[in-house]
Amino acid sequence: MLKTWPVYRVFKRELLRLAQQKSIRNLFIIIPIVVFLVLGAIYYKGALREVPIAVYDNDNSTLSRTYIRFLESSPNLKVTTYLSATDAIENAFVEKDVQGVFYIPKDFYKDILKNAPTQVRIYTNSTNIVFGNLLYKSAVEVTQSLSGAIVAKRMAPLGINPNKILGTVLPIAINTRVLGNPQYNYVYYLLPGLTTVLLQMILFLAASRAFNHEWKKNTYSQLFSLSEGSITAMLLGKYFAFMVYGLSLCGLIFAIIFPIFGIPIYGNLMHLLALVLLFISANILLGFGLSLIVKDEIIALDAAIFYNSPAFIFSGFTFPIWAMPWLNTLYAQIIPYTHFLTAFLKLYQIDTPLSFIWPEVWKLLLFLLLGLLMISIGLIINKNKIFISQKTTVA
């Protein structure tokens, strides 16, 4: 029964057709395995620890040494170099291979005893803001800890209720709770985003050649006769085949890559699966639309690459959309990944209820409609190539 159903026949043919294409094997097997593993391996350490710093202690006093000990005890910093008067601070970043330089001025201790203002100068190599931000945070933490301890010591002889010391030195204590990647782990942060953007790219690129490739290889008539001339059967059969490939790729991401790199999924798996199905469907239909509109598969591929390549940048993942100029925010909105990512992060990292992702789901549904619209346009534009006569089919 199933074997005679045109949709099933197209589906089966498409599965085989895709498997036989070297390009598809590259897209769905070689590229994801290599690229996902390389991307994960780049960030395998997770969090930045022990960033190398240099210290120039121009005071060499008990207090300056205490300050250095505070620096050394910070898990984020590692004092690798001690500079002397002969070293040029401006060259230390390159010559000593450090990301920050801490300069403790002469008379640091004496000035503190005299209540004179004293300043530890910290130079961070902010050509990389990851280091820049970490050093800023650590430098402020270390300095404030020591500064606070000195203040507490100064208060003691003046007479202060011990219960009030903390309230006076640090009146506002901040209890911070971090949701979604509390470990500040870069693998957890970047790898899910990078793998899913590549999922979109792979599916879109493959789907953008679904029909024009048939025309190029003169296999369309075979597809036409197998589907008994039904465009619905062709579309559904191909859609299900692409869905199988898409879900296999999701399996690679969520069942292999995530466990390898220990990426936790906090959300409900079924909700996640539903979202992924919608995302995959949107990309397949958009790709089909492009494939039916643009007859030349290489030009269709060019368009697919051009459209998809900046998806990660525009998604707002590493740089927020609200900080972009309006034209760029508009471009961000016309990429399905932007909306998928927001819903994905809500579900898998924050574990929000399903109702909280409706705004993104609606937008992804609009992409489904857009895909169908593109398919319709393609059917109209290339009707001579699509609705071929039975005579041609037999020939």
Next chain:
Amino acid sequence: MNPRLIWKSVKKEAELVVNDHSILLVLLAAPLLYFILMGSTYIKKDEEKVSIGVVDLDLTKSSKSFLNKIDATQKVAITHAYTDLSEAKDGLSKFEVQGIVSIPKDFEKKLKKNESSPIGLILNNTKFLSSNDINKAVNLVAMEYALDSRQKYFESNGINPSLAELKANPIVSQVNAVYNPTNNYGNFLLPVLLLLILHQTLLIGLSESVASDRKKQVMQIAFKESNQNFLNYIVGKLGFYLFLYAAYMLFTFSVAFPYFDLPIHGNFITLLAVSSIFLTTTLLYGWFISSFFSSQVIAMEIMAFTSYPVFLITGVTWSLDQMPLLLQLVSKLIPLQPFFEFIKRHAIMGVDHHLYSDLIVHLLVLLLLGYVVAFLRFSYLQKKYMTSVKDIPNSIQEG
């Protein structure tokens, strides 16, 4: 080397690019469109007004003043006020806000009694940039309160205000973000992003051309037209791309960098000279890799997917020594790695030449490596084509 043959090949390659719409799009339209599209994304350089939600259960002058101070900081803005924590958490889960500041009851009372007043800060850490900015802003305001409280204590003990101020903050940390004074995202990413666009479009365009040569069996004809000489062939084949992308490099450094307010502290001629070495090396690598493809589609697809790993493996965003040893070695073999490092040291940091000369040597070594592998590949293909011609019976060849 035969300049006449080379010039002929350069013209032929230019014709191929002009007549192939796909290559034309990749080499001429894509770099400019991407420069506009991606470059302008970071034109504001940094984020502003990161949204914060607040739950003020104290509703006193002190709590309002504290929240106003947070709102007044540069990068964050209080956009939502919630009545309770559960409502606020829903707002955070819906991504209405990126963080929540909650002020408990008795906040003011405790402050006045010099008791520690804990406040809650909940951060949405799914995106690091916004989370860091909120954390920084709230801590900064809390620190202001700390200094004020300490000063008041000393003053209450008969110490004059100016001395009390000094006593309240004995060590000041002055953090100077060198080479990127506001530690902004645009200055960090834009220089390398613009160069990555050039790198990737060059590789995709070239790989399409070489794959097309192989598919249409034009490569053996090109070998023949170059008198079976590697230099004649390779200079003729790659000369057009070198010329085009040298022009793009010039445009990038003389127009795009100033437009996006990116610094070039080093010598401009040195910058162009090293960029030429980089381009030549990339072209040799590109030709070598592309010569394994005989399908334009496969070449495009594979090259398009190298963008992320090639960019990230260079160590621009993550320290190279934090990566596995194998990746560090692979990274050192990619011309983009020493070139990015050179751009950082020469153009952005403006360090003395002895501090970047090792990178030029590194690029030259890779140039040599690129030359050797391209030459070996050329020799292999040359031999292969010659054998296949010999295998064809004379009668067919003549026919």
